[in-house]
Amino acid sequence: MDDPKTPQSLFGPRVRLAPSPTGWFHVGNARTGLFNYLFARKNGGKFILRIEDTDKKRSNKKYEESILSGLKWLGIEWDEGPEKNGPFGPYYQSQRTEIYKKYLEQLLREGEAYYCFCSPKELEAQRADMVSRGLPPKYSGKCRDLPESIVKQNLADKKPSVIRIKMPNKVVKFRDIIRGEVEFNLDLLGDSVIAKSLNEPLYNFAVVIDDYLMKITHVIRGEDHISNTPKQIVMQELLGLPRPNYAHLPMILGPDRSKLSKRHGETSLTEYQKMGYLPEAMNNFLAFLGWHPLGDREIYTLEELIERFDLERVQKGGAVFNIKRLDWFNAQHLKLLNTDQLFDRIGEYLKNFSSNSQIIENYSPDYIKKVIELESPRLTKLSDFLEFSDFFFKEKIEYPKEYLKWKNIEEKEIVIVLNDCLSVLEKIKDKEFNRMNLQIKFYSFISEHDDYKQDKGKLLWPLRVALSGKKASPSPFEIAEILGKEESIKRVKEAIKLASS
RNA sequence: GCCCUCAUCGUCUAGCGGUUUAGGACGCCAGAUUCUCAUUCUGGUAACACCGGUUCGAAUCCGGUUGAGGGCGCCA
Numbered sequence: 085m086d087d088p089k090t091p092q093s094l095f096g097p098r099v100r101l102a103p104s105p106t107g108w109f110h111v112g113n114a115r116t117g118l119f120n121y122l123f124a125r126k127n128g129g130k131f132i133l134r135i136e137d138t139d140k141k142r143s144n145k146k147y148e149e150s151i152l153s154g155l156k157w158l159g160i161e162w163d164e165g166p167e168k169n170g171p172f173g174p175y176y177q178s179q180r181t182e183i184y185k186k187y188l189e190q191l192l193r194e195g196e197a198y199y200c201f202c203s204p205k206e207l208e209a210q211r212a213d214m215v216s217r218g219l220p221p222k223y224s225g226k227c228r229d230l231p232e233s234i235v236k237q238n239l240a241d242k243k244p245s246v247i248r249i250k251m252p253n254k255v256v257k258f259r260d261i262i263r264g265e266v267e268f269n270l271d272l273l274g275d276s277v278i279a280k281s282l283n284e285p286l287y288n289f290a291v292v293i294d295d296y297l298m299k300i301t302h303v304i305r306g307e308d309h310i311s312n313t314p315k316q317i318v319m320q321e322l323l324g325l326p327r328p329n330y331a332h333l334p335m336i337l338g339p340d341r342s343k344l345s346k347r348h349g350e351t352s353l354t355e356y357q358k359m360g361y362l363p364e365a366m367n368n369f370l371a372f373l374g375w376h377p378l379g380d381r382e383i384y385t386l387e388e389l390i391e392r393f394d395l396e397r398v399q400k401g402g403a404v405f406n407i408k409r410l411d412w413f414n415a416q417h418l419k420l421l422n423t424d425q426l427f428d429r430i431g432e433y434l435k436n437f438s439s440n441s442q443i444i445e446n447y448s449p450d451y452i453k454k455v456i457e458l459e460s461p462r463l464t465k466l467s468d469f470l471e472f473s474d475f476f477f478k479e480k481i482e483y484p485k486e487y488l489k490w491k492n493i494e495e496k497e498i499v500i501v502l503n504d505c506l507s508v509l510e511k512i513k514d515k516e517f518n519r520m521n522l523q524i525k526f527y528s529f530i531s532e533h534d535d536y537k538q539d540k541g542k543l544l545w546p547l548r549v550a551l552s553g554k555k556a557s558p559s560p561f562e563i564a565e566i567l568g569k570e571e572s573i574k575r576v577k578e579a580i581k582l583a584s585s
Numbered sequence: 586g587c588c589c590u591c592a593u594c595g596u597c598u599a600g601c602g603g604u605u606u607a608g609g610a611c612g613c614c615a616g617a618u619u620c621u622c623a624u625u626c627u628g629g630u631a632a633c634a635c636c637g638g639u640u641c642g643a644a645u646c647c648g649g650u651u652g653a654g655g656g657c658g659c660c661a
Contacts, residue, residue, distance in 0.1 A: 102661085103661085104660080104661045106660075106661070107661095136661060138660090138661080139660055139661070141660095142660070142661090200659095204658095204659070207658095207659090211657095211658095214586090214587090215586055215587080215657095216586080217586085218586050218587070219586080219587070220586080220587040220588065220657065221586090221587080221657060222587095222657085244659090245659095246659050247659095260590095263590070263591090266589075266590080267589085268588075268589070269588080272587070272588055272657085273588090273657085274657095276658090277658080277659055279659090280659050281659095284659085286658090286659075286660080286661090287660070287661045288661090290661095291661090306655090307589095307590070307591090307654085307655065307656095308654095308655055308656070308661095309655095309656090309661090310589065310590065310655075310656080311588075311589055311590090311655075311656040311657075312656080312661090314589095332590085334590095334591080334654095335654065335655070337653095337654075339596090341653065341654070342653090342654075343654075343655070369597095372597065372598080372610090373597070374597090374598095375598095376597085376598055376599070378599090379599090379609090380599080380608085380609045380610075381609095382597095382609085382610060382611095399597090399598080400590080400591055400592090401590090401591050401592060401653090401654085402590095402591075402653085402654060402655090403596090403597065403598090404595095404596060404597075405596095406595095406596050406597065406611070406612085408596080408611060408612055409596070409597065409610085409611045409612080411611090412610085412611055412612085413611090415624095419624090459623090460623095460624090461623055461624040461625085462622070462623040462624075463623090464623095472622090472623090490620080490621095539620085540619090540620055541619095541620040541621080542620085543620080544620035544621085545620050545621065546620095547620085548620065548621065549621085552621095554621085554622085555621065555622075556621055556622035556623075557621070557622065557623095558621095558622080558623085559619090559620075559621085560620075560621095
């Protein structure tokens with residue numbers, strides 16, 4: 085089936101992300117935005133951001149800010165929209181009421197829409213009644229053919245009213261790029277409300293007008309909108325507007341396979357930033373939620389994703405948001421960064437989101453970079469850095485005495501072992517105090533002592549704990565090199581004190 | 586209740602009638618390296634929801650069943 089009058093653009097496709105600022109910008113919004121962006125960039129088109137704030141009661145500036153900052157963080161740049169403007173603005177629906185009014189009046193004039201004076205209570209009762217009788221709940225059409233004189237009188241009397249569309253009794257078909265042919269019987273729908281008044285349009289009406297005026301060629305949105313599509317198509321037909329192409333993306337699901345909600349992943353995108361995730365990892369992860377390029381490769385940059393993106397390869401079924409996989413993507417993207425880049429990223433992260441970032445401030449960039457280099461294979465998130473390596477940035481480290489104990493070695497022995505370590509450390513010259521020398525000296529010491537030869541851990545474990553204060557850390561030689569001779573010896577002496585206490 | 590959509594390992598997925606003993610990745614479990622942790626490497630675990638039909642041949646096409654999700658707002 086050929087869709088009638090699909091809008092054409094000489095300058096490539098025009099797509100849009102149309103979130104409503106009534107909740108935090110979450111991964112679902114981000115994924116929809118990403119796919120729109122990828123599609124636009126891949127095909128040399130434009131990506132438009134439109135804020136759907138027709139619901140004045142629920143819209144909130146802070147939510148709008150979370151949309152903008154979320155997209156910016158991901159690097160999903162819009163071509164037209166807030167802070168950018170463009171030839172088809174304004175891009176806030178709340179600033180477009182005059183435009184909608186014109187079309188509303190047209191529909192009213194042509195008899196395709198009408199005023200309805202039924203009370204919400206009345207409607208609620210009807211709906212309940214229909215459901216109880218196993219019928220689809222739809223408006224009775226009571227006000228559909230009200231004589232004009234009564235409508236005028238009611239309006240003059242300021243009787244509460246809304247505007248409804250006259251839903252034709254027919255079957256609407258459309259081709260979805262991802263799903264193929266989709267069919268709806270409009271008879272089941274009833275006349276829906278398209279505006280609360282001439283100055284208060286509702287979603288299903290406003291989108292149609294905006295998508296037309298903004299010359300949107302492809303509507304790429306979540307599957308939760310699929311049943312809105314026939315309504316929107318009817319309005320296009322009634323107004324004689326072209327029909328855009330539709331692509332309904334699969335939902336992102338929570339662990340229990342239900343729609344993402346506050347209960348699970350509907351966390352603001354900013355939260356992921358705070359948790360220490362990389363935007364490039366988030367994009368990569370999100371792209372692979374419901375889409376897959378040809379081949380087995382999984383790690384891609386944004387540019388590479390654009391290169392490969394294709395709506396035809398989008399999955400139909402919903403996808404569970406699995407944070408373990410996000411962690412893996414993040415670790416992989418972290419490994420793509422060199423030490424200088426990590427230094428910048430970690431520094432920026434700590435500055436913005438860490439409460440005790442000041443503990444690294446007294447250390448030189450060189451020193452910090454050495455620590456970063458050492459810890460980098462251990463990092464999953466940016467937040468891991470300070471958590472894993474805080475002992476490099478403390479005058480005094482604290483840890484339980486039991487940590488020093490290797491396997492089932494007796495407590496008295498720990499002091500002896502640590503003194504052995506101390507003697508080896510002290511013999512190494514300042515200039516030669518590097519990991520390689522440390523290792524040579526300690527290994528030769530080990531080879532001279534039978535009990536250490538049998539179990540190197542007996543010597544090395546207490547040393548490592550003395551230096552790091554942790555059960556898990558890099559090797560003692562690597563730590564000691566960065567700490568330096570003086571500090572290393574100081575820490576071993578502290579450990580001896582602790583062990584003999 | 587009604588409508589729409591979907592259905593391959595626990596999860597993300599490859600597969601678009603024969604090349605498949607169903608491939609990859611995450612996770613998990615072993616092993617190697619090793620003083621610990623991590624990295625890296627090797628191996629393992631585990632799936633075509635079910636029932637019919639079409640066909641020489643079906644995970645792939647068709648029908649039904651079941652299951653899951655979404656929608657049915659004077660929200661978007």
